[in-house]
Amino acid sequence: MALELTVSAVDAGYGAVRALHGVSLSVKDGETVALLGTNGNGKSTLMKCVMGMVRPTRGSVVLKIENESFDLTKLSTEEIVNLGVALVPEGRRLFPKLTVEENLLLGAFRPAARAAIKTSLASCYEVFPVLAERRRQLAGSMSGGQQQMLAIGRALMSAPKLLLVDEPSVGLAPILVSHTITTIKQLKERTGLTVLMAEQNFHQAIRIADRGYIIVHGEIVFEGGVKALEQNELVKNYYLGASA
Secondary structure, three states, rough: OOEEEEEEEEEEEEOOOEEEEEEEEEEOOOOOOEEOOOOOOOOHHHHHHHHOOOOOOOEEEEEEEEEEEEEOOOOOOHHHHHHOOEEEEOOOOOOOOOEHHHHHHHOOOOOHHHHOOOOOOOOHHHHHHHHOOOOOHHHHHHHHHHHHHHHHHHOOOOHHHHHHEEOOOOOOOOHHHHHHHHHHHHHHHHHHEEEEEEEHHHHHHHHHHOEEEEEOOEEEEEEEEHHHHHOOOOHHHHHOOOOO
């Protein structure tokens, strides 16, 4: 199924505080696109705009599925999820007092996913064996890495076409960051997902990205393929330790 996300000239914020300034980007079918930037530069706000959780004050967010286009700025979050968009939020946002399996099952609430709950659950447990082992454990008692696996698994339970992943490396040890990023790559290859990933860990993000955007103070300041990103002066200064 052909899919494309197009964000055009989006301004958005919170009250009088504007977090995004004319942001434009696109994610084409089957791509993994990285949105790179340090904390506080608008990555999460953009993700929330795509999910209908923050309404842009200007611009458009359009999801094209086959030959039909949907203006996401006019849809509720529930309607956007029902189109096949899922978010793995920053900080995971699990239900700590519910078990692993209960958290997973909550991810399958959209109508298109309900019929395949058993298959999706089996698939999640195959991808994340530790979740199968701990299916009766309370989510809040798991380690950070295990909780991140659960957050990704919960999103996959909705049978998404477009997966948004917001800061998957936050709060994780380096080895767990590497494992999480690799898992996202494997899931994409296995299921044919299209992925938009907001991440501040440049080295990990470019391992799996086809191309990327750099966002600074709410504006896209550069876009390009992995090689172009590595050679960009902003990347050298912010991420690779080069002198300004």
